[in-house]
Amino acid sequence: MRLMSGHSSGRIRISVPARLAYRDAVGALVKAVCVQLEETRQARPGTGDEVLSAFNEAFNNLALHAYRGGETGAADIEVELLPGQIVLRLMDRGQGFDPTRVTPPDLASDEVSEGGYGLFIMRSFMSEVAYQRGDGERANVLTLVRNLEQDRPGEQRNGHDDVQKD
């Protein structure tokens, strides 16, 4: 996935144990791809930090919840570049964890919450967040899509969420 100054495309797939200890190794790859997009001016500065923040929250959920109560399985991660987009897919074959069902924090409240920020961070930094629950044959898939022209969160929102259920 060598990124040149024009539109880039390609896909990398990595499989690691679904443990927090493996998150930063995969995150480094995600960040490196984004930094190349910044350097080739296909993405604005800050994209790498934002996409990495979203990825970290997604991987945390997978590592902490997907195989809870059972033997730790694999986390399969795909990083795909499409014209104008970077797509992250986090897959597991455990009981899964649907972050789109988590109640968002109330940021208008004077009372600051200790938790519940993970999905909010994902939704803020990515253009689309979708979860597809698997079955015996297909994996659970959390898909994070970042449109490369996306504005800085809080300045303008152009994303949406889509939960797919079979």
Added chain:
Amino acid sequence: MLTFLKEMRGSVLVLSLKGNLDAITVPELKPEIDGIITDRRTAVVVDLAGLTLIDSSGVGAIVSLFKRVRALSGDVKVAGVTAQPKEIFRLLRLDRAFDIHPTVEEAMAKFPR
């Protein structure tokens, strides 16, 4: 990786964090937070100038410290937030709760003498 330093400066406890404060490292910090509460420190500055990454777990740890010190009628001020942590603080509007200052010295100056 997270490194931290607790230092008394007069009556103010300065907790300096360096590296990543996230789901991986928060368990290392929790005993330090417990110690701050056990020692009944009511004037605390959290220095984040060396923090390079924070996630929702890290935010939760700082909010927890804030609430527990507040329960002792004390206060926590935050200093030196930059880079990715600054973006997370902005996104989550943490200035609702935290008195945030550019430097430790400026944060310390806000405590009553």
